[in-house]
Amino acid sequence: METVWFHVDMDAFYASVEQLDNPEYRGKPLVVGGLGNRGVVSACSYEARAFGVHSAMPMYQARKLCPQAAFVRGRMERYSQISRQVIAILHEFSPVVQQISIDEAFLDMTGTQRLFGKSREAALLLKKRVKEETSLNISVGIGSSRFIAKMASDYDKPDGLYRVSPGKEIAFVDAVGLRKLWGIGESTLSSLARQGIRTVAQLRTYEEGRLRHLFGEAAGTYLWKICRGIDPGIHTGSTKSHSISTEMTFPIDVTDGEVLSQNLLGMSHEVMFRAIEEQVVSSTVAIKLRFSDFTTISAQTTVATPLYSAEQVYALAKELLHGKWRTPQPVRLLGVGLYQVESSQRAIQQELFDDPYQRKRELEKTVLALRAQGKQLQKAALMHPKETEES
DNA sequence: TCTGGGGTCCTAGGACCC
DNA sequence: TCTGGGGTCCTAGGACCC
Secondary structure, three states: OOOOEEEEEEOOHHHHHHHHHOHHHOOOOEEEEOOOOOOEEEEEOHHHHOOOOOOOOEHHHHHHHOOOOEEEOOOHHHHHHHHHHHHHHHHOOOOOEEEEEOOEEEEEOOOOHHHHOOHHHHHHHHHHHHHHHHOOOEEEEEEOOHHHHHHHHHHOOOOOEEEOOOOOHHHHHHHHOHHHOOOOOHHHHHHHHHOOOOOHHHHHOOOHHHHHHHHOHHHHHHHHHHOOOOOOOOOOOOOOOOEEEEEEEEEEEEOOHHHHHHHHHHHHHHHHHHHHHOOEEEEEEEEEEEEOOOOEEEEEEEEEEEEOOHHHHHHHHHHHHHHHOOOOOOEEEEEEEEEOOEEHHHHHHHOOOOOHHHHHHHHHHHHHHHHHOOOOHHHHHHHOHHHHHHO
16 A cells, blocks of 8 residues: 655744734734844744745844844744644544644555545645634645655645655655755755765765765765655654753853852753653753853763652752853853653652652642642742752 | 754763673 | 773763754
């Protein structure tokens, strides 16, 4: 049976939702992103793109290119809500729906012909359903693999529908071009250019062994496959998250250790709350620092038993910070994360129940429950970090 | 006026073990 | 006193994606 994958991508998602909810933005340049002086563009309307604005662009640059645009802060909860609505529609079309981000999903449409007709007809039906229900446009790519479908959805944006016929994969990747192949970024592009490789066809003249020698085992094989339209295995791994992290770029670089500690404490609570919510534990804590010259460093430590309390996370994070930072080095970004997280059900069973930190975790769970009811106990705790440390 | 935040995967080098 | 060669684990950093 012919394998058929759909890739569904919502067009200019955040900006489209804002235009939907706010009629005054419709048909006009709109930029969604961080509004501070250090923000970047998360999404922008097609009207703004006409001015050269694109996502990940620094906000000051977007303002310069398109001063007449409306600039708004993202409303993630609203976007998640619409995202769930769309994903629910996708489930009407296939039992295998693989969501890969807030605005993208793969559908295995293999063998659905009797239900929805040919793949193109099924895609039209899907686009119509989403439009009726949410008033939003999606682009659908159809191909024999996830890799091909993914690039096909991008090929005909916005409101696109593009199908790559089986057997036409090589011609398609040639048409897409090196720059837009999934997994090729700025850095790989210039490495390839240094070898004189500027087109997909040129890349295809290199043997796999040569590519592995030049770019490393994994990257070499990856390049060898994608220039032939062969799926390198994108999004085939487990969809479970392996880490929980948070980070913050300060509006102005921080040189005060007290301020860093305060933020570290808040972030330690945040990641631990999320771990509790997601019912996972971790024994590995990492911090991330970015200095004013944008150099970015990280440090991590793994302890023998899983971490059950935000205080433990904070204590470890603080030690890591002191190993990497000295007053008054200006810090631009600070981050904290838990890594190699695993299901807490299993981990707790392996642990001693008289661990003193278990009690703290129970307490934090209670705080979490209260916070869910709108009681901001966490804030009070953060205002008295010394007490928290000694308790 | 610079360059977000949340993730994943890969690699290189050192420690350690046999 | 003249130093092999795996394998694995850990850490730090880099590339990439949305």
